[in-house]
Amino acid sequence: MKVFTKILLxxxxxxxxxxxxxxxxxxxxxxxxxNLTDDAAVTATLEMLETTTVMAANPPLQEKETxxxxxxxxxxxxxxxxxxxxxxxxxxxxxxxxxxxxxxxxxxxxxxxxxxxxxxxxxxxxxSDATSIYATGVVNIRKAPNTSGFIVGxxxxxxxxxxxxxxxxxxxVAYNGEKAYVYSSYFKxxxxxxxxxxxxxxxxxxxxxxxxxxxxxxxxxxxxxxVEILGQSYDNRDIYLLTLGNPNAAKSVLxxxxxxxxxxxxxxxxxxxxxxYLGHMDEIYNGKTIGEILDNVCxxxxxxxxxxxxxxxxxxxxxIRDDALREKLYTMEYTDKWSSNARGVDLNRNFPTVxxxxxxxxxxxxxxxxYKYYEGEYAGSEIETQYIINFVNSHPTxxxxxxxxTKGEVIYWNKGQTGTLYNNTWKLVKLILKLTNYYSADYLxxxxxxxxxxxxxxxxxxxxxxxxxxxEAYFPIRQTQWNDIWQRGxxxxxxxxxxxxxxxx
Numbered sequence: 001m002k003v004f005t006k007i008l009l010x011x012x013x014x015x016x017x018x019x020x021x022x023x024x025x026x027x028x029x030x031x032x033x034x035n036l037t038d039d040a041a042v043t044a045t046l047e048m049l050e051t052t053t054v055m056a057a058n059p060p061l062q063e064k065e066t067x068x069x070x071x072x073x074x075x076x077x078x079x080x081x082x083x084x085x086x087x088x089x090x091x092x093x094x095x096x097x098x099x100x101x102x103x104x105x106x107x108x109x110x111x112x113x114x115x116x117x118x119x120x121x122x123x124x125x126x127x128s129d130a131t132s133i134y135a136t137g138v139v140n141i142r143k144a145p146n147t148s149g150f151i152v153g154x155x156x157x158x159x160x161x162x163x164x165x166x167x168x169x170x171x172x173v174a175y176n177g178e179k180a181y182v183y184s185s186y187f188k189x190x191x192x193x194x195x196x197x198x199x200x201x202x203x204x205x206x207x208x209x210x211x212x213x214x215x216x217x218x219x220x221x222x223x224x225x226x227v228e229i230l231g232q233s234y235d236n237r238d239i240y241l242l243t244l245g246n247p248n249a250a251k252s253v254l255x256x257x258x259x260x261x262x263x264x265x266x267x268x269x270x271x272x273x274x275x276x277y278l279g280h281m282d283e284i285y286n287g288k289t290i291g292e293i294l295d296n297v298c299x300x301x302x303x304x305x306x307x308x309x310x311x312x313x314x315x316x317x318x319x320i321r322d323d324a325l326r327e328k329l330y331t332m333e334y335t336d337k338w339s340s341n342a343r344g345v346d347l348n349r350n351f352p353t354v355x356x357x358x359x360x361x362x363x364x365x366x367x368x369x370x371y372k373y374y375e376g377e378y379a380g381s382e383i384e385t386q387y388i389i390n391f392v393n394s395h396p397t398x399x400x401x402x403x404x405x406t407k408g409e410v411i412y413w414n415k416g417q418t419g420t421l422y423n424n425t426w427k428l429v430k431l432i433l434k435l436t437n438y439y440s441a442d443y444l445x446x447x448x449x450x451x452x453x454x455x456x457x458x459x460x461x462x463x464x465x466x467x468x469x470x471x472e473a474y475f476p477i478r479q480t481q482w483n484d485i486w487q488r489g490x491x492x493x494x495x496x497x498x499x500x501x502x503x504x505x
Contacts, residue, residue: 245294261309266404344369352379355447401455407469
């Protein structure tokens with residue numbers, strides 16, 4: 001009788017202890033769930049999400065370990081063979097009952113969670129209008145289209161998501177097979193392109209890099225971008241023309257870079273500007289998108305007018321592949337400040353203006369081919385000069401000609417123009433001064449066959465030279481100057497295009 005009573009009591013104790021442990025295993029799941037869903041702050045960090053996830057995952061495992069401890073404590077009470085058999089049978093029966101109860105409670109808990117969170121209900125997503133969008137940085141992905149919505153994940157910069165709709169300012173996205181929401185302002189239709197134009201080591205920007213970059217951009221962008229080749233240099237390097245915006249627009253402006261080879265950082269600037277605008281057509285500037293500005297005023301860019309000169313400056317006379325040209329160059333003195341073309345003619349003294357052949361301040365000309373200042377046998381003698389003249393003369397919509405040079409942080413523009421041409425030029429210069437914080441050379445400059453001088457006096461365009469970079473900096477300008485130049489010049493082109501939409505000749 002005593003044995004029977006003891007067995008009965010032990011059975012009841014085991015059922016009670018195991019049953020309590022099983023009930024405790026359910027409670028932390030609810031708590032963890034509530035803790036997780038309470039995270040609705042707009043500025044929730046990734047660390048908070050990771051901590052919450054750990055809290056949600058670990059408590060049930062701890063409770064399971066507690067059950068094991070209780071069972072181990074109960075086993076030493078076995079004293080006889082009969083009691084041992086009975087206890088084993090009783091424990092097995094109790095455990096079986098408890099597991100069934102635990103399963104039932106867990107299932108009930110799941111049903112409650114499913115009922116209270118309808119977002120987790122599986123549904124078939126409509127992918128008929130799906131498009132790709134790309135995150136501009138770390139962005140929260142939420143279960144509801146508001147800043148209180150439960151955060152189910154975060155993006156990294158340039159992460160691609162599939163957009164299947166929009167609710168107000170929120171994109172509806174397919175995330176892990178379910179519907180989620182992200183704030184639309186933090187996404188673009190194209191990935192952010194960051195290439196060597198904007199971020200690079202302290203190496204000179206080469207003709208080959210430019211050609212490669214143009215190819216990449218041409219393959220990537222069909223809208224508002226076109227590539228042409230005006231012709232070849234004397235050493236058979238292509239001279240590119242890039243078109244940004246609407247070529248049928250009523251107005252247009254022209255930018256040029258590297259007419260002097262040693263000033264190759266100006267090509268880097270021009271290419272960085274092109275790359276940035278193509279990737280940010282929806283960005284707002286002065287109340288309009290960049291795309292809208294370029295639809296109204298077309299922008300033409302010749303990023304490297306003098307590619308042979310760039311090659312010579314960077315690599316010496318051996319960079320010239322034509323034997324006759326190279327042998328002639330060997331009769332001249334080399335410098336990395338080389339600015340003339342492969343025939344030793346300074347293109348920026350070769351334009352047919354009233355100043356052709358005249359001295360440029362204290363510099364002497366008519367002294368034969370050299371690294372700089374030799375104006376050529378006659379005005380417009382060089383093929384690179386002719387490409388620019390022919391292009392300008394064949395595009396009557398042109399309003400302005402802006403040429404990039406280095407160095408000095410100064411704007412040259414005063415060639416004695418008058419009337420509307422003077423007013424337009426001065427408005428152009430004032431805008432550049434505002435954007436760059438450079439200074440204006442207001443005095444009347446000498447005429448000497450310079451490109452912008454020809455654009456103003458012969459073609460009737462508002463024109464100027466921008467001398468990029470610190471006057472005290474080493475020449476050719478190094479990459480140490482790049483961040484400053486880019487900060488000042490990033491929006492220059494679209495700002496000038498926007499200005500001339502409201503001006504007339």
